[in-house]
Amino acid sequence: MEVSSGLTRVQALAQSGLSRVPPQFIQFPENRPIHQDPRAATTSSSFVNSDADIPVVNLFGFDPDQTNSVREAIRRDCREWGAFHVIDHGIPVSLLDDIKRVGLTFFNDCPMSEKLRYACDPSSAASEGYGSRMLQSSDQQQNDAVQILDWRDYFDHHTLPLSRRNPSSWPNFPPDYREVITKYSDEMKILAQKLLGLISESLGLRTSCIEDAVGDFYQNITISYYPPCPQPELTLGLQSHSDMGAITLLIQDDVGGLQVLKDGDKWVTVKPLSNAILVLLADQTEIITNGKYRSCEHRAITNSNRARLSAATFHDPAKSVKISPASELLGESSPPKYRGVVYGDYVSSWYTKGPEGKRNIDALVLDS
Ligand SMILES: O=C(O)CCC(=O)C(=O)O
Ligand SMILES: [Fe+2]
Numbered sequence: 001m002e003v004s005s006g007l008t009r010v011q012a013l014a015q016s017g018l019s020r021v022p023p024q025f026i027q028f029p030e031n032r033p034i035h036q037d038p039r040a041a042t043t044s045s046s047f048v049n050s051d052a053d054i055p056v057v058n059l060f061g062f063d064p065d066q067t068n069s070v071r072e073a074i075r076r077d078c079r080e081w082g083a084f085h086v087i088d089h090g091i092p093v094s095l096l097d098d099i100k101r102v103g104l105t106f107f108n109d110c111p112m113s114e115k116l117r118y119a120c121d122p123s124s125a126a127s128e129g130y131g132s133r134m135l136q137s138s139d140q141q142q143n144d145a146v147q148i149l150d151w152r153d154y155f156d157h158h159t160l161p162l163s164r165r166n167p168s169s170w171p172n173f174p175p176d177y178r179e180v181i182t183k184y185s186d187e188m189k190i191l192a193q194k195l196l197g198l199i200s201e202s203l204g205l206r207t208s209c210i211e212d213a214v215g216d217f218y219q220n221i222t223i224s225y226y227p228p229c230p231q232p233e234l235t236l237g238l239q240s241h242s243d244m245g246a247i248t249l250l251i252q253d254d255v256g257g258l259q260v261l262k263d264g265d266k267w268v269t270v271k272p273l274s275n276a277i278l279v280l281l282a283d284q285t286e287i288i289t290n291g292k293y294r295s296c297e298h299r300a301i302t303n304s305n306r307a308r309l310s311a312a313t314f315h316d317p318a319k320s321v322k323i324s325p326a327s328e329l330l331g332e333s334s335p336p337k338y339r340g341v342v343y344g345d346y347v348s349s350w351y352t353k354g355p356e357g358k359r360n361i362d363a364l365v366l367d368s
Contacts, residue, residue, distance in 0.1 A: 032234060032236075082293060099311050126347070128169055132152065157222070188249050210288050214317045226300060228302075237308070242283055243282035248314050287364065
Protein backbone atom coordinates (compact mmCIF):
# COMPACT_ATOMS: atom_id res chain seq x y z
CA MET A 1 0.00 0.00 0.00
CA GLU A 2 1.39 3.37 -0.92
CA VAL A 3 1.74 5.96 1.79
CA SER A 4 1.11 8.96 -0.41
CA SER A 5 -2.10 7.62 -1.91
CA GLY A 6 -5.44 8.86 -0.61
CA LEU A 7 -6.46 5.22 -0.28
CA THR A 8 -4.19 4.89 2.73
CA ARG A 9 -7.02 6.60 4.58
CA VAL A 10 -10.09 4.73 5.74
CA GLN A 11 -12.42 7.49 4.60
CA ALA A 12 -11.17 7.18 1.00
CA LEU A 13 -11.45 3.41 1.22
CA ALA A 14 -15.05 3.68 2.44
CA GLN A 15 -15.88 6.17 -0.31
CA SER A 16 -14.48 3.87 -2.97
CA GLY A 17 -17.69 1.89 -2.54
CA LEU A 18 -16.29 -1.45 -1.47
CA SER A 19 -18.81 -4.00 -0.18
CA ARG A 20 -16.34 -6.03 1.92
CA VAL A 21 -13.55 -4.69 4.10
CA PRO A 22 -9.94 -5.56 3.21
CA PRO A 23 -8.67 -8.50 5.31
CA GLN A 24 -6.37 -6.28 7.45
CA PHE A 25 -9.46 -4.78 9.07
CA ILE A 26 -11.07 -8.08 10.09
CA GLN A 27 -10.88 -8.63 13.84
CA PHE A 28 -10.25 -12.01 15.46
CA PRO A 29 -13.64 -13.57 16.32
CA GLU A 30 -13.21 -12.97 20.07
CA ASN A 31 -12.73 -9.23 19.51
CA ARG A 32 -15.61 -8.67 17.13
CA PRO A 33 -18.49 -6.56 18.35
CA ILE A 34 -21.73 -8.37 19.00
CA HIS A 35 -24.39 -6.60 17.01
CA GLN A 36 -27.44 -8.70 17.87
CA ASP A 37 -29.65 -8.33 20.91
CA PRO A 38 -27.36 -9.59 23.70
CA ARG A 39 -30.11 -11.77 25.18
CA ALA A 40 -30.44 -13.64 21.90
CA ALA A 41 -26.79 -13.61 20.95
CA THR A 42 -24.62 -16.63 21.02
CA THR A 43 -21.01 -15.67 20.92
CA SER A 44 -17.65 -17.34 21.05
CA SER A 45 -16.33 -14.54 23.25
CA SER A 46 -16.76 -14.26 27.01
CA PHE A 47 -18.02 -10.70 26.66
CA VAL A 48 -21.65 -9.68 26.54
CA ASN A 49 -23.30 -6.43 25.54
CA SER A 50 -25.20 -4.66 28.28
CA ASP A 51 -27.85 -1.98 27.96
CA ALA A 52 -26.80 -0.32 31.24
CA ASP A 53 -26.25 3.43 31.14
CA ILE A 54 -23.04 5.19 32.01
CA PRO A 55 -23.52 7.42 35.09
CA VAL A 56 -24.01 11.18 34.84
CA VAL A 57 -22.47 13.54 37.42
CA ASN A 58 -23.93 17.04 37.67
CA LEU A 59 -21.05 19.34 38.61
CA PHE A 60 -23.45 22.23 39.39
CA GLY A 61 -20.96 24.64 37.85
CA PHE A 62 -18.53 23.78 40.69
CA ASP A 63 -20.82 25.47 43.23
CA PRO A 64 -19.00 25.00 46.59
CA ASP A 65 -22.31 24.18 48.32
CA GLN A 66 -22.58 21.06 46.17
CA THR A 67 -18.99 19.83 46.52
CA ASN A 68 -19.69 17.11 49.09
CA SER A 69 -22.36 15.41 47.05
CA VAL A 70 -20.39 15.83 43.81
CA ARG A 71 -17.33 14.21 45.43
CA GLU A 72 -19.47 11.33 46.65
CA ALA A 73 -20.89 10.74 43.16
CA ILE A 74 -17.42 10.89 41.63
CA ARG A 75 -16.10 8.42 44.20
CA ARG A 76 -18.83 5.92 43.41
CA ASP A 77 -18.51 6.27 39.63
CA CYS A 78 -14.70 6.10 39.67
CA ARG A 79 -14.88 2.89 41.67
CA GLU A 80 -17.64 1.27 39.70
CA TRP A 81 -16.93 2.50 36.18
CA GLY A 82 -13.73 4.52 35.81
CA ALA A 83 -15.87 6.65 33.50
CA PHE A 84 -18.80 9.03 33.81
CA HIS A 85 -20.50 11.85 31.98
CA VAL A 86 -20.32 15.32 33.49
CA ILE A 87 -22.96 18.00 32.94
CA ASP A 88 -23.09 21.63 34.11
CA HIS A 89 -19.31 21.56 33.70
CA GLY A 90 -18.88 25.22 32.76
CA ILE A 91 -17.63 24.64 29.19
CA PRO A 92 -19.73 26.71 26.77
CA VAL A 93 -21.98 24.54 24.62
CA SER A 94 -20.97 26.69 21.63
CA LEU A 95 -17.36 25.56 22.07
CA LEU A 96 -18.40 21.87 22.15
CA ASP A 97 -20.38 22.47 18.95
CA ASP A 98 -17.49 24.38 17.39
CA ILE A 99 -14.93 21.64 17.83
CA LYS A 100 -17.25 19.08 16.28
CA ARG A 101 -18.03 21.50 13.45
CA VAL A 102 -14.41 22.27 12.56
CA GLY A 103 -13.43 18.60 12.82
CA LEU A 104 -16.28 17.50 10.57
CA THR A 105 -15.57 20.26 8.07
CA PHE A 106 -11.95 19.13 7.81
CA PHE A 107 -12.87 15.49 7.25
CA ASN A 108 -15.88 16.09 4.99
CA ASP A 109 -15.05 19.17 2.98
CA CYS A 110 -11.27 19.24 2.58
CA PRO A 111 -10.02 17.50 -0.55
CA MET A 112 -7.79 14.51 0.19
CA SER A 113 -4.78 16.22 -1.39
CA GLU A 114 -5.16 19.08 1.10
CA LYS A 115 -5.67 16.70 4.05
CA LEU A 116 -2.52 14.81 3.14
CA ARG A 117 -0.49 18.02 3.52
CA TYR A 118 -1.01 17.44 7.25
CA ALA A 119 -0.19 13.73 7.19
CA CYS A 120 1.47 12.63 10.43
CA ASP A 121 4.86 10.96 10.34
CA PRO A 122 4.02 7.25 10.18
CA SER A 123 7.45 6.24 11.48
CA SER A 124 7.12 7.96 14.85
CA ALA A 125 4.55 7.07 17.50
CA ALA A 126 1.87 9.66 18.31
CA SER A 127 3.21 12.21 15.87
CA GLU A 128 1.01 15.20 15.24
CA GLY A 129 -1.26 15.36 12.21
CA TYR A 130 -3.66 13.45 10.01
CA GLY A 131 -3.37 9.69 10.16
CA SER A 132 -4.87 6.23 10.24
CA ARG A 133 -3.46 3.05 11.61
CA MET A 134 -2.65 1.59 8.22
CA LEU A 135 0.09 -0.59 6.82
CA GLN A 136 2.96 1.63 5.78
CA SER A 137 5.27 -0.53 3.67
CA SER A 138 5.69 -4.02 2.40
CA ASP A 139 8.51 -4.60 4.93
CA GLN A 140 6.27 -3.66 7.76
CA GLN A 141 3.51 -5.76 6.27
CA GLN A 142 5.73 -8.79 6.70
CA ASN A 143 6.80 -7.92 10.23
CA ASP A 144 3.34 -7.03 11.40
CA ALA A 145 1.52 -9.83 9.67
CA VAL A 146 -1.11 -10.05 12.37
CA GLN A 147 -1.58 -6.37 13.00
CA ILE A 148 -5.25 -5.58 12.63
CA LEU A 149 -6.22 -2.10 11.59
CA ASP A 150 -8.79 0.28 13.02
CA TRP A 151 -11.63 1.55 10.83
CA ARG A 152 -10.73 5.13 11.72
CA ASP A 153 -8.94 8.26 10.52
CA TYR A 154 -7.85 10.92 12.99
CA PHE A 155 -6.17 14.26 13.44
CA ASP A 156 -3.91 14.51 16.46
CA HIS A 157 -3.04 17.99 17.79
CA HIS A 158 -0.23 18.62 20.26
CA THR A 159 -1.70 21.38 22.39
CA LEU A 160 0.16 21.62 25.73
CA PRO A 161 2.57 22.61 27.14
CA LEU A 162 2.65 25.76 25.05
CA SER A 163 6.15 24.86 23.79
CA ARG A 164 4.53 21.97 21.85
CA ARG A 165 1.62 24.01 20.50
CA ASN A 166 2.16 25.11 16.94
CA PRO A 167 -1.19 26.05 15.38
CA SER A 168 0.42 26.49 11.98
CA SER A 169 0.74 22.70 11.81
CA TRP A 170 -3.07 22.37 12.09
CA PRO A 171 -5.59 22.83 9.29
CA ASN A 172 -6.76 26.36 8.55
CA PHE A 173 -9.97 25.19 6.95
CA PRO A 174 -12.54 26.14 8.09
CA PRO A 175 -10.90 29.50 8.82
CA ASP A 176 -11.53 29.37 12.59
CA TYR A 177 -10.11 25.82 12.97
CA ARG A 178 -6.92 26.86 14.79
CA GLU A 179 -8.67 29.34 17.04
CA VAL A 180 -11.26 26.74 18.10
CA ILE A 181 -8.63 24.11 18.92
CA THR A 182 -6.64 26.64 20.94
CA LYS A 183 -9.65 27.76 22.95
CA TYR A 184 -10.81 24.18 23.48
CA SER A 185 -7.35 23.13 24.67
CA ASP A 186 -7.27 25.88 27.30
CA GLU A 187 -10.78 25.11 28.56
CA MET A 188 -10.16 21.36 28.73
CA LYS A 189 -6.99 21.91 30.77
CA ILE A 190 -8.93 23.87 33.39
CA LEU A 191 -11.68 21.26 33.53
CA ALA A 192 -9.13 18.42 33.81
CA GLN A 193 -7.44 20.21 36.73
CA LYS A 194 -10.73 20.71 38.54
CA LEU A 195 -11.75 17.10 37.98
CA LEU A 196 -8.41 15.69 39.15
CA GLY A 197 -8.84 17.88 42.24
CA LEU A 198 -12.25 16.38 42.98
CA ILE A 199 -10.99 12.88 42.20
CA SER A 200 -8.08 13.34 44.65
CA GLU A 201 -10.41 14.69 47.33
CA SER A 202 -12.82 11.81 46.76
CA LEU A 203 -10.05 9.52 48.07
CA GLY A 204 -9.31 11.78 51.03
CA LEU A 205 -6.16 13.07 49.32
CA ARG A 206 -4.95 16.67 49.03
CA THR A 207 -6.76 18.46 46.20
CA SER A 208 -3.56 18.76 44.16
CA CYS A 209 -2.26 15.23 44.88
CA ILE A 210 -2.88 13.64 41.46
CA GLU A 211 -2.06 16.82 39.55
CA ASP A 212 1.23 17.20 41.46
CA ALA A 213 2.13 13.60 40.63
CA VAL A 214 1.39 14.15 36.93
CA GLY A 215 3.16 17.52 36.71
CA ASP A 216 2.57 19.97 33.85
CA PHE A 217 0.07 18.42 31.49
CA TYR A 218 1.13 17.11 28.13
CA GLN A 219 -2.17 17.54 26.36
CA ASN A 220 -3.16 16.10 22.97
CA ILE A 221 -6.50 16.53 21.24
CA THR A 222 -7.42 13.73 18.86
CA ILE A 223 -10.39 14.18 16.56
CA SER A 224 -11.42 10.75 15.30
CA TYR A 225 -13.52 10.17 12.20
CA TYR A 226 -15.10 6.75 11.70
CA PRO A 227 -16.48 6.37 8.15
CA PRO A 228 -19.47 4.08 7.55
CA CYS A 229 -18.22 0.51 7.33
CA PRO A 230 -19.70 -2.14 5.02
CA GLN A 231 -19.05 -4.93 7.56
CA PRO A 232 -19.42 -3.51 11.07
CA GLU A 233 -19.83 -6.98 12.55
CA LEU A 234 -16.23 -7.85 11.60
CA THR A 235 -14.42 -4.60 12.41
CA LEU A 236 -13.65 -2.12 15.17
CA GLY A 237 -13.34 1.63 14.76
CA LEU A 238 -10.76 1.57 17.53
CA GLN A 239 -9.50 -1.53 19.26
CA SER A 240 -10.01 -2.08 22.97
CA HIS A 241 -7.61 -0.09 25.14
CA SER A 242 -7.29 2.11 28.19
CA ASP A 243 -5.75 5.54 27.68
CA MET A 244 -2.11 5.87 28.76
CA GLY A 245 -2.11 9.17 30.62
CA ALA A 246 -4.00 10.54 33.61
CA ILE A 247 -7.43 11.68 32.44
CA THR A 248 -9.25 11.89 29.11
CA LEU A 249 -12.17 14.20 28.36
CA LEU A 250 -14.21 13.05 25.38
CA ILE A 251 -17.12 14.38 23.39
CA GLN A 252 -18.93 12.63 20.56
CA ASP A 253 -21.61 13.44 18.02
CA ASP A 254 -25.08 11.88 18.09
CA VAL A 255 -24.16 8.72 16.12
CA GLY A 256 -22.86 6.57 18.98
CA GLY A 257 -20.29 3.78 18.88
CA LEU A 258 -18.10 4.24 21.95
CA GLN A 259 -18.29 1.35 24.40
CA VAL A 260 -16.77 0.95 27.86
CA LEU A 261 -16.02 -2.38 29.49
CA LYS A 262 -17.83 -2.81 32.80
CA ASP A 263 -16.65 -5.32 35.40
CA GLY A 264 -14.31 -6.92 32.88
CA ASP A 265 -17.02 -8.65 30.86
CA LYS A 266 -19.82 -6.32 29.73
CA TRP A 267 -19.58 -3.85 26.86
CA VAL A 268 -21.74 -0.84 27.62
CA THR A 269 -22.50 1.62 24.82
CA VAL A 270 -21.98 5.24 25.87
CA LYS A 271 -25.21 6.76 24.57
CA PRO A 272 -24.53 10.24 23.20
CA LEU A 273 -25.74 12.83 25.72
CA SER A 274 -25.83 16.29 24.21
CA ASN A 275 -23.57 18.85 25.85
CA ALA A 276 -22.14 16.30 28.30
CA ILE A 277 -18.42 15.51 28.49
CA LEU A 278 -17.28 11.96 29.14
CA VAL A 279 -14.52 11.55 31.73
CA LEU A 280 -12.30 8.48 31.29
CA LEU A 281 -9.77 7.58 33.96
CA ALA A 282 -6.49 6.61 32.36
CA ASP A 283 -3.62 4.33 33.39
CA GLN A 284 -1.44 6.78 35.36
CA THR A 285 -4.39 7.62 37.61
CA GLU A 286 -4.77 3.91 38.30
CA ILE A 287 -1.11 3.79 39.41
CA ILE A 288 -1.22 7.00 41.47
CA THR A 289 -4.39 5.87 43.28
CA ASN A 290 -2.75 2.47 43.85
CA GLY A 291 -5.62 0.77 42.05
CA LYS A 292 -8.35 2.31 44.20
CA TYR A 293 -9.60 3.68 40.89
CA ARG A 294 -8.99 1.66 37.73
CA SER A 295 -8.55 3.03 34.26
CA CYS A 296 -11.46 2.47 31.91
CA GLU A 297 -11.10 0.03 29.05
CA HIS A 298 -12.98 1.19 25.98
CA ARG A 299 -13.31 0.73 22.22
CA ALA A 300 -15.25 2.15 19.28
CA ILE A 301 -17.51 0.06 17.06
CA THR A 302 -18.54 0.99 13.53
CA ASN A 303 -21.83 1.11 11.70
CA SER A 304 -22.82 0.86 8.05
CA ASN A 305 -24.93 4.02 7.81
CA ARG A 306 -23.39 7.11 9.30
CA ALA A 307 -19.89 8.48 9.81
CA ARG A 308 -19.11 9.23 13.46
CA LEU A 309 -16.92 11.95 14.97
CA SER A 310 -15.39 12.22 18.45
CA ALA A 311 -12.86 14.53 20.09
CA ALA A 312 -10.71 13.10 22.88
CA THR A 313 -8.49 15.38 24.98
CA PHE A 314 -5.72 13.49 26.74
CA HIS A 315 -3.87 14.85 29.78
CA ASP A 316 -0.59 13.03 30.32
CA PRO A 317 2.62 13.43 32.33
CA ALA A 318 5.84 14.54 30.65
CA LYS A 319 7.87 11.58 29.39
CA SER A 320 10.53 12.15 32.10
CA VAL A 321 8.09 11.98 35.02
CA LYS A 322 8.16 8.89 37.23
CA ILE A 323 4.72 7.76 38.27
CA SER A 324 4.22 5.71 41.45
CA PRO A 325 1.39 5.08 43.89
CA ALA A 326 0.75 8.19 46.06
CA SER A 327 2.61 7.81 49.38
CA GLU A 328 -0.50 9.07 51.23
CA LEU A 329 -2.30 5.91 50.17
CA LEU A 330 0.42 3.50 51.29
CA GLY A 331 0.91 1.98 54.71
CA GLU A 332 1.60 -1.31 56.43
CA SER A 333 -1.81 -2.66 55.54
CA SER A 334 -1.86 -1.09 52.08
CA PRO A 335 1.37 -1.88 50.23
CA PRO A 336 2.03 -0.56 46.72
CA LYS A 337 0.18 -2.59 44.11
CA TYR A 338 2.09 -1.19 41.10
CA ARG A 339 5.72 -0.78 40.20
CA GLY A 340 6.68 2.83 39.57
CA VAL A 341 7.32 3.65 35.93
CA VAL A 342 8.94 6.47 33.98
CA TYR A 343 6.10 7.67 31.79
CA GLY A 344 8.20 7.70 28.60
CA ASP A 345 9.00 4.00 29.12
CA TYR A 346 5.31 3.29 29.58
CA VAL A 347 4.48 5.03 26.31
CA SER A 348 7.21 3.14 24.44
CA SER A 349 5.95 -0.20 25.68
CA TRP A 350 2.36 0.75 24.76
CA TYR A 351 3.39 1.52 21.20
CA THR A 352 5.69 -1.47 20.84
CA LYS A 353 3.35 -4.11 22.22
CA GLY A 354 0.01 -2.49 21.41
CA PRO A 355 -2.70 -1.83 23.96
CA GLU A 356 -4.61 -5.12 23.75
CA GLY A 357 -7.04 -4.09 26.44
CA LYS A 358 -5.06 -3.26 29.59
CA ARG A 359 -1.98 -5.42 29.11
CA ASN A 360 0.50 -2.55 29.76
CA ILE A 361 -0.87 -1.48 33.11
CA ASP A 362 -1.41 -5.11 34.09
CA ALA A 363 2.32 -5.68 33.52
CA LEU A 364 3.11 -3.24 36.36
CA VAL A 365 0.95 -5.00 38.94
CA LEU A 366 3.06 -6.33 41.82
CA ASP A 367 2.44 -9.78 43.26
CA SER A 368 0.63 -9.44 46.56
O1 LIG B 1 -13.96 7.72 19.38
C1 LIG B 1 -14.11 7.45 20.55
O2 LIG B 1 -15.20 7.59 21.10
C2 LIG B 1 -12.95 6.89 21.34
C3 LIG B 1 -11.63 7.54 21.07
C4 LIG B 1 -10.55 6.99 21.97
O3 LIG B 1 -10.79 6.15 22.79
C5 LIG B 1 -9.17 7.43 21.83
O4 LIG B 1 -8.86 8.23 20.91
O5 LIG B 1 -8.33 7.00 22.67
FE1 LIG C 1 -9.18 5.99 24.23
